[in-house]
Amino acid sequence: MSLSYLTPEFKVLRDYDKCINCKVCMRQCSFEVHSYDEHLDKMISNDMNCVNCQRCVVLCPTQALTIIKHPQTFKEHANWTYDAIRDIYRQAETGGVLLSSMGNDRPYPIYWDKMVINASQVTNPSIDPLREPMELRVYIGRKLDKIEVDENLNVKTKMPPQLKLETPIMFSAMSYGSISYNAHAALARAAEELGILYNTGEGGLHEDFRKYGKNTIVQVASGRFGVDREYLNTAAAIEIKIGQGAKPGIGGHLPGEKVSEDISATRMIPPGSDAISPAPHHDIYSIEDLAQLIYSLKEATDYQKPVGVKIAAVNNVAAIASGIARAGADYIAIDGFRGGTGAAPKRIRDNVGIPIEFAIAAVDARLRSEGIRHTVSLVAAGSIRNSADIVKAIALGADAVYIATAALIALGCHMCQKCHTGKCNWGIATQDPNLVKRLNPEIGYKRLVNLVQAWSHEIKEMLGGMGINDIESLKGNRLMLRGIGMTQKELDILGILAAGE
Amino acid sequence: MKTINASGIYYRDLNEIIKELVRSGEDIINLKNVNGQRYIGDNLSGTTKINIEGTPGNDMAAFMDGLTIEVFGNGQDAIGNTMNDGNIIIHGHAGDTVGYGMRGGSIYIKDSVGYRVGIHMKEYKDKVPVIVIGGSAGDFFGEYMAGGCMIVLNLKNDENIVGEYCGTGMHGGVIYLRGDVEDYKLGKEVIKEKIDDKDYAFIQKYVENFCQFFDYDFQKIMNHSFVKLHPIGKRPYGNMYA
Ligand code: SF4
Ligand code: SF4
Numbered sequence: 001m002s003l004s005y006l007t008p009e010f011k012v013l014r015d016y017d018k019c020i021n022c023k024v025c026m027r028q029c030s031f032e033v034h035s036y037d038e039h040l041d042k043m044i045s046n047d048m049n050c051v052n053c054q055r056c057v058v059l060c061p062t063q064a065l066t067i068i069k070h071p072q073t074f075k076e077h078a079n080w081t082y083d084a085i086r087d088i089y090r091q092a093e094t095g096g097v098l099l100s101s102m103g104n105d106r107p108y109p110i111y112w113d114k115m116v117i118n119a120s121q122v123t124n125p126s127i128d129p130l131r132e133p134m135e136l137r138v139y140i141g142r143k144l145d146k147i148e149v150d151e152n153l154n155v156k157t158k159m160p161p162q163l164k165l166e167t168p169i170m171f172s173a174m175s176y177g178s179i180s181y182n183a184h185a186a187l188a189r190a191a192e193e194l195g196i197l198y199n200t201g202e203g204g205l206h207e208d209f210r211k212y213g214k215n216t217i218v219q220v221a222s223g224r225f226g227v228d229r230e231y232l233n234t235a236a237a238i239e240i241k242i243g244q245g246a247k248p249g250i251g252g253h254l255p256g257e258k259v260s261e262d263i264s265a266t267r268m269i270p271p272g273s274d275a276i277s278p279a280p281h282h283d284i285y286s287i288e289d290l291a292q293l294i295y296s297l298k299e300a301t302d303y304q305k306p307v308g309v310k311i312a313a314v315n316n317v318a319a320i321a322s323g324i325a326r327a328g329a330d331y332i333a334i335d336g337f338r339g340g341t342g343a344a345p346k347r348i349r350d351n352v353g354i355p356i357e358f359a360i361a362a363v364d365a366r367l368r369s370e371g372i373r374h375t376v377s378l379v380a381a382g383s384i385r386n387s388a389d390i391v392k393a394i395a396l397g398a399d400a401v402y403i404a405t406a407a408l409i410a411l412g413c414h415m416c417q418k419c420h421t422g423k424c425n426w427g428i429a430t431q432d433p434n435l436v437k438r439l440n441p442e443i444g445y446k447r448l449v450n451l452v453q454a455w456s457h458e459i460k461e462m463l464g465g466m467g468i469n470d471i472e473s474l475k476g477n478r479l480m481l482r483g484i485g486m487t488q489k490e491l492d493i494l495g496i497l498a499a500g501e
Numbered sequence: 502m503k504t505i506n507a508s509g510i511y512y513r514d515l516n517e518i519i520k521e522l523v524r525s526g527e528d529i530i531n532l533k534n535v536n537g538q539r540y541i542g543d544n545l546s547g548t549t550k551i552n553i554e555g556t557p558g559n560d561m562a563a564f565m566d567g568l569t570i571e572v573f574g575n576g577q578d579a580i581g582n583t584m585n586d587g588n589i590i591i592h593g594h595a596g597d598t599v600g601y602g603m604r605g606g607s608i609y610i611k612d613s614v615g616y617r618v619g620i621h622m623k624e625y626k627d628k629v630p631v632i633v634i635g636g637s638a639g640d641f642f643g644e645y646m647a648g649g650c651m652i653v654l655n656l657k658n659d660e661n662i663v664g665e666y667c668g669t670g671m672h673g674g675v676i677y678l679r680g681d682v683e684d685y686k687l688g689k690e691v692i693k694e695k696i697d698d699k700d701y702a703f704i705q706k707y708v709e710n711f712c713q714f715f716d717y718d719f720q721k722i723m724n725h726s727f728v729k730l731h732p733i734g735k736r737p738y739g740n741m742y743a
Contacts, residue, residue, distance in 0.1 A: 096743030220583075223621060224602030228585045229544055229566045256736045268604060268625040269647060273735040274672055278645050282620040283579050283598045292539070296560045296582065299516055300544030345742075420742075 005089045008047035011070045018064035025056035030423040053416035055425035100346035101419035103338045103383055111357035112389045118480045120467035127469050129460035135470040136167045138400055140377040141306045141330045161306050163237055166195030167456040172381050172402035173219055175203030177254045177263045178342030180436040183428050186444030191215040194452050204266040210234050223277035225267040237306040238297050245339025245382040248312030248353045251279040258422050260431050291327035306330035313359030318366035325376040334359050336382025340405040343420035356382040361494045364397020364476055387458035397476040410451040411444045503527055508534035523549045542570050562589055581608050590714050603630040611715045612636040624648025633711045640664030647673040654679045668730050672737045676730040677704050690737040696727045
């Protein structure tokens, strides 16, 4: 092997006045950065391996460690940036497709941050959620054109199946395999406690988590991993995964080294074998074929469960969503191009797809104009970072949102973007039992519950401020938003006015 | 034993009747005049035998887990889609995407099949799905195959025993072809080999079943050369990434 041109990305600064040679950092770092030098009787570091996950920083009992971006730079060049040059070195050395994880990290505009929310003053009094009831409950599923009631006002019409969410937030699909058993345990338990749902992703459902069935959405993806009768029968809803925001148009590979005994049992494939999800479902080449699978799953579950379809946000998302609604989906989950992933080719993650803000607005507008918006629920995904993003997503037309990266951050993720290595020092994106046990599901689920409860309260306050007491009244209520620093075209697509208008 | 005249019955109503009979443990259901009704046997389990006269629609036996379905006629697309267990016998042709993501059980087809058959079949422990085809198969046969066994007998000596892109991305399982296949049709993840005695012994019971279902002479079929296709490794794309 010739000399690598790559230099360290990060630098470990150790304050030797504070370091007590306890070796905690050495034991904590799965990337093997820290070691103890007996001759020198001190801890030393190999900066080359550091990914800046900050596990050592947090765990060091004397706060002796700081990780900084390595000060070494190339001669400044606005075009040939640090990343551009290093990526070429990496590919020239390996001949490989660049792999990355977590969401798109490029500095595209974030339209959430160019929208502001309305509040009432004088004429339409605001509501105090601490004093007055505030409804956050939503139902995900197809609504009928009309319902009939009998003389006692009992509803006579049979409603299609609905998912009841106590707050308009769900945990988005993350497979067992891409994340750990303990991460799944925390998500499932938090979903139950919060009265919402989590999503198994496409890696099957571990038998230990079947007891959370009524809070579980199971995925049917192109690889059909772990899809059997019990899987379909246990779940509250079934989601056909067509695409994912981080990698629209391509499939996925869970590398064989991550297919442990337990993963193999859950996915129902032999240990050590690559788990390959082809790019398309090979039984779906058209909207008609999609309808066929939707109804196959409805038949399979006696029309008792909502069947949703998840797609990545791409150019013609509005037309695609219209087709999906007409194909009989009960909900459509749309994943924007900043959505997270356990592993994706970097170029695709960073360059393919469109922002969720535009996608949800375009889809909602299209379905309304066609008079079919009520026939399907919309779930917005792809980098929801806080409660204000949720309020904005709902005002643009979503019924609810999916969060995943935010949930992992709540569990301790430090955004090192190394999930694809399987060495997550925080016990999240790993199958190494020694790392997995670092994530305590007991603590983890409480952190998730805290996060969602805090966000729910913030949503109530924002709703109250607008003089609205029911989240349903915010849905598609674009008058509650104003844009700042956008072009007229962008405002038009979002269907909102500029601030001051 | 129950006999149902399916003529003119909407697929949902027909499947409702079938589900109820299967769940109540009916041993044999005879369906007459089936004409394109979809999803027959979808996600059902049990030991019922369903005999179908006519042409059942797409996604027959999808997610099925048990049961035997015998079709006295042709089948359509996506038969045995993501099927977990059970047996299917088709006295005729079948369409595209037979056995997609199939994980267990068997499908025997007397004549030929369409495109994309056996894509992403997989196996786990003692669950090994099998598809036996009397005629020939279209393009993308066994693409992404991850487990199980497919046998193509080409009894009518079609010029193309399988179409192009056979076994692309294959990383498990095995395909047996009675005859040979041009290398250009094979995915680069596939190795082609002559079969040995162990292979003959392995496919014997499946070919015997085929002969029994469709009344063929076992010796005549086996008195022929076969090739076997299997994947180079369990990790076809292991070195693709940096
Ligand atoms: S990889 Fe993480 S644990 Fe290891 S030295 Fe860097 S920051 Fe510390
Ligand atoms: S889940 Fe783990 S590996 Fe992935 S970005 Fe977060 S801390 Fe890093």
